[in-house]
Amino acid sequence: MSNLIDYKNISMALSGNTILKINHLAIPAHQCTLLTGKNGSGKTTLLKIMSGLLKPNSATIHYQGLELSWKQAKPYIQKDIIYLHQQPYLFDASVADNIGYGLYRAGESKSAAHHKVMQALDWADLTHLAHRSAKQLSGGEKQRVAVTRARILSPRLLLLDEPTASMDSDAKKQTSLLLQRLKSEGVSIMVSSHEMHTIEHIADRHLHLENHDIKLIRHTPSSNKVTLLNTTKKKL
Amino acid sequence: MNDLSQASINAFQLLLSGNAEIWEIISLSFGVSFSAILIATPFALVIAFILAFFQFPFRRVLISLFNTFMSVPAVIVGLTLYLILSRSGPLGDLRLLFTSKAMVIGQVMLSFPLLVAMAHASFQAADRRAWETAITLGATPWRAFFTLMYEVRFGLIAAIVAGFGRVVAEIGCSMMVGGNILHSTRNIPTAIALETSKGEFAQGIALGMVLLVLSLSLNAGVSIFQGKGELQA
Numbered sequence: 207m208s209n210l211i212d213y214k215n216i217s218m219a220l221s222g223n224t225i226l227k228i229n230h231l232a233i234p235a236h237q238c239t240l241l242t243g244k245n246g247s248g249k250t251t252l253l254k255i256m257s258g259l260l261k262p263n264s265a266t267i268h269y270q271g272l273e274l275s276w277k278q279a280k281p282y283i284q285k286d287i288i289y290l291h292q293q294p295y296l297f298d299a300s301v302a303d304n305i306g307y308g309l310y311r312a313g314e315s316k317s318a319a320h321h322k323v324m325q326a327l328d329w330a331d332l333t334h335l336a337h338r339s340a341k342q343l344s345g346g347e348k349q350r351v352a353v354t355r356a357r358i359l360s361p362r363l364l365l366l367d368e369p370t371a372s373m374d375s376d377a378k379k380q381t382s383l384l385l386q387r388l389k390s391e392g393v394s395i396m397v398s399s400h401e402m403h404t405i406e407h408i409a410d411r412h413l414h415l416e417n418h419d420i421k422l423i424r425h426t427p428s429s430n431k432v433t434l435l436n437t438t439k440k441k442l
Numbered sequence: 443m444n445d446l447s448q449a450s451i452n453a454f455q456l457l458l459s460g461n462a463e464i465w466e467i468i469s470l471s472f473g474v475s476f477s478a479i480l481i482a483t484p485f486a487l488v489i490a491f492i493l494a495f496f497q498f499p500f501r502r503v504l505i506s507l508f509n510t511f512m513s514v515p516a517v518i519v520g521l522t523l524y525l526i527l528s529r530s531g532p533l534g535d536l537r538l539l540f541t542s543k544a545m546v547i548g549q550v551m552l553s554f555p556l557l558v559a560m561a562h563a564s565f566q567a568a569d570r571r572a573w574e575t576a577i578t579l580g581a582t583p584w585r586a587f588f589t590l591m592y593e594v595r596f597g598l599i600a601a602i603v604a605g606f607g608r609v610v611a612e613i614g615c616s617m618m619v620g621g622n623i624l625h626s627t628r629n630i631p632t633a634i635a636l637e638t639s640k641g642e643f644a645q646g647i648a649l650g651m652v653l654l655v656l657s658l659s660l661n662a663g664v665s666i667f668q669g670k671g672e673l674q675a
């Protein structure tokens with residue numbers, strides 16, 4: 207199976223300290239990858255490099271048959287990969303306008319965007335909050351808006367930075383439910399976490415970040431894979 | 443005392459009766475200061491943003507330079523511009539001295555450091571996640587810049603209002619490069635200073651009231667917008 211994207215020889219130092227030194231990080235398509243690591247191990251740094259938001263000291267990227275430097279790849283990965291902050295940032299606008307932000311930037315017509323936003327609100331069960339000011343939402347609601355705002359753009363890969371950290375158990379459940387639905391829709395996801403239990407059951411693979419490098423802890427369990435394929439087929 | 447109260451009554455009459463000369467002076471003041479702020483603001487905002495969001499050599503030096511220039515007296519800016527625009531100066535051929543255009547240039551120079559410094563403080567306090575979120579959702583850097591400006595709009599409006607407040611009330615520069623010529627470069631501050639010294643108290647008081655009300659409301663505006671900005675953060 208070919209990978210969605212391969213990152214090779216990522217190296218990153220900040221203020222003279224080595225943060226990352228990764229030989230090879232492969233991201234398979236349509237899978238959910240769990241990335242664990244202690245606080246300060248470099249998860250956020252890695253996800254920002256992967257999404258084109260943070261420039262590494264060096265990295266080679268294999269993407270869509272091309273071998274590119276990070277700089278060359280930046281426009282592609284910024285377009286196709288969406289990074290979600292640990293504490294999502296919602297713009298000072300309504301929930302609906304937040305969700306539509308990327309659509310408007312992509313030049314969708316007003317009516318087409320509006321239609322998609324309505325559907326997305328319904329998908330995330332946020333319709334009742336559509337006209338609320340996004341700044342007033344709770345942490346869990348903000349997270350759901352941020353996920354919906356990303357999903358509506360059909361990204362190739364969604365990177366979620368500790369989405370359940372500092373959440374109560376109810377919000378955690380809702381977020382993991384949302385992730386499960388994304389996965390069943392065939393969206394490729396990578397989720398970082400410093401504690402693994404909340405989303406472990408969703409993940410197909412488990413990577414661990416330690417001593418600046420990535421270790422593969424667990425491959426796709428076959429039973430999981432079958433359910434994933436079935437649900438994807440049903441959708442099609 | 444009687445003279446003064448009579449002059450104050452005359453001042454109100456001048457304003458309310460729509461005295462052509464006085465309203466011409468007021469509109470010239472506004473016209474010059476609005477133009478100056480309109481010209482200075484876009485450049486100041488872009489520079490302030492770059493200073494806040496990008497790392498490059500001499501960035502710190504530039505920031506303290508703008509902070510320092512903020513406190514250069516208006517009359518020194520006026521003197522400098524006078525020397526540049528005077529007949530024998532480097533830009534003397536443009537024949538701009540003692541025109542309202544020269545006043546606009548002077549006020550651009552005066553307001554620019556203040557605009558940059560205050561806008562820089564707003565961008566500095568802005569959430570970096572706002573920029574990253576806009577970019578990762580597909581905004582071009584230019585578009586993300588506008589999104590960010592919207593997020594910190596109250597601080598930016600406060601900067602613009604403060605900039606306008608500084609130039610509309612300054613006298614040193616307008617006097618030097620404008621020359622207080624009736625129908626052409628006489629604005630509120632130069633009119634107050636010179637007409638009052640000629641014994642035209644009513645006009646001085648009337649213009650003084652306009653400027654006072656304006657300055658007080660601009661200051662109130664700055665605090666209101668800065669307060670809103672803090673609530674947002």
Ligand SMILES: Nc1ncnc2c1ncn2[C@@H]1O[C@H](COP(=O)(O)OP(=O)(O)O)[C@@H](O)[C@H]1O
Binds near residue numbers: 220243251
């Ligand atoms: N701007 C920075 N300058 C210097 N060091 C930084 C900077 N940002 C993060 N670091 C360091 O990089 C390391 C990895 O940080 P981060 O990627 O946020 O880890 P994690 O997300 O796993 O908690 C930490 O040791 C942190 O102190």
Ligand SMILES: [Mg+2]
Binds near residue numbers: 249
């Ligand atoms: Mg982190």
